[in-house]
Amino acid sequence: MKTHSIARLVIATSLVLATGGLAGCAQSSSAAPSATTTGDTALTVFISGDTNVQALWDKALIPAFEKTNPRISVTTTIDLHGEHDAQTQANLAAATKQDKTVPYDLIDAGFVPTVGKTGLLLPADESSIPNLKSVPEATRAQGGSGGIPYRASSVLLAYDSTKVTAPPRTLDALLDWIRANPGEFAYNSPSTGGSGGSFVTTVLSKYLSAAQQQTMATSYDKSLESSWDQGFQTLHDLGQYMYQKGVYPNGNAQVLQLLESGQISMAPVWSDQFITAQNSGAMPKTVKYLQISNPSFTGSASFLGIPKTESDAKKDAVYKLADFVLSTQGQEIVADAVSGYPVVPLNTLPQSVADKFSAANPSALRLSFSSQFTSDMNAEWSAKVPK
CATH class of the missing domain: 3.40.190.10 (Periplasmic binding protein-like II)
Structure with missing residues (x-):
């Protein structure tokens, strides 16, 4: 910020x-x-x-x-x-x-x-x-x-427990699961909602040092964005395994709707939106959630x-x-x-x-990128990730 x-x-x-x-x-x-x-x-x-x-x-x-x-x-x-x-x-x-x-x-x-x-x-x-x-x-x-x-609030990993009996608990395990289960995962384009934005931020952060992550969360130094290249390549390569081979929903709500209807088995979701949807009965109780690690999603x-x-x-x-x-x-x-x-x-x-x-795990909230970095990230994602 x-x-x-x-x-x-x-x-x-x-x-x-x-x-x-x-x-x-x-x-x-x-x-x-x-x-x-x-x-x-x-x-x-x-x-x-x-x-x-x-x-x-x-x-x-x-x-x-x-x-x-x-x-x-x-x-x-x-x-x-x-x-x-x-x-x-x-x-x-x-x-x-x-x-x-x-x-x-x-x-x-x-x-x-x-x-x-x-x-x-x-x-x-x-x-x-x-x-x-x-x-x-x-x-x-x-x-x-x-x-x-x-x-x-934070972004969480939601999953359909009737289809996923051993959900991934780390980012690396999540990426492996996506590749092994084509079409079963979705995230919204980052400019349309924070849940997709958190997924993108977290994949990029996988390849950043702790010092780089701290700088990107609290200040702005555009020269650091060259460190995103490996993360964007990972996101680009994941496109073929996404829901309908590269379809990125428009906003947090559309991701929730895909989960509610059973069209996908797993997705990043905002904690408050997901829990509210379950409390209202819109989200099946069989869809559960957890927080991943190394790194966690942001909040x-x-x-x-x-x-x-x-x-x-x-x-x-x-x-x-x-x-x-x-x-x-x-x-x-x-x-x-x-x-x-x-x-x-x-x-x-x-x-x-x-x-x-x-x-x-609300006691461990990992900050997202600052607003300037986030704006740049969204633009780069649009240029480099969708096929």
Whole structure:
């Protein structure tokens, strides 16, 4: 993920402020608060994402929090699909520079680690959010000083257990299985969804050193992309063994549909999408999953952040909300509502929650390539892999 300095973000704000001002942080047509506030302290959660994330807050987390904190009321506002993320970050930078508050108190967005590393968020520590002590330091570090990890997901290997009795557990074993079972495996083109993107990233990473992988996950050096040649050759050669000899589905959902209908026996899938599909009955229970190793598929946490200019009158309340999300109850809600991995150790949660994710190994999340590397990777894949 790209990290920008406050100065650069402020420069980018000039045109934004001329047309909309700081009130433009939530541009979606869904941006109106979701409910009437009733407590003594009213908080707003700003969401950059999809409606399922807003539903997690509106229908699950907020009602549970307000039940035990009746003097605090919480509403949400959403920038659907993060369409205006650049503008939101610019506005947040401008507000920080001018020491002005923004019209929300907690941010749930993919850009939180970026702004967390550029000084736009309040520090997140155990003195203000005690339940952070249960979150592994490696996970916390990904969000910068202000990022608060609260759920996670990863790509997993799903397989039809009626056809595959001994699933591969390493990348090398998976590649051997694909070659030995033509037409039974599929992954979507990487530009159309993260599950296929993770498969491509993981094959490329097989031929990279640990230092190269770290650089590609955290920064950008285009000269390193010559190290992808062997991985792309492997992916090209695998094309003849893919579903219908080189058909690459368009998106994560199409891969799930192929598994649901039994047209393929194995595929990389997003953990939350797959588990949700099974819970709804769309995915047969006979389709199971595991996490491979050497290397594993990629995954990451999602982060919350509190704007640096949050008013003193609301700080205690918003810290209390963030702490609730990391509590046992909050983590159970996340697991049930959106099939998100807990960010606290599974052995600290009820057995039913631990069992739900035991095969996914959520404690080991391998970061994907940074956005610039990913963009280059997608373009190279399109040029070099399909026949």
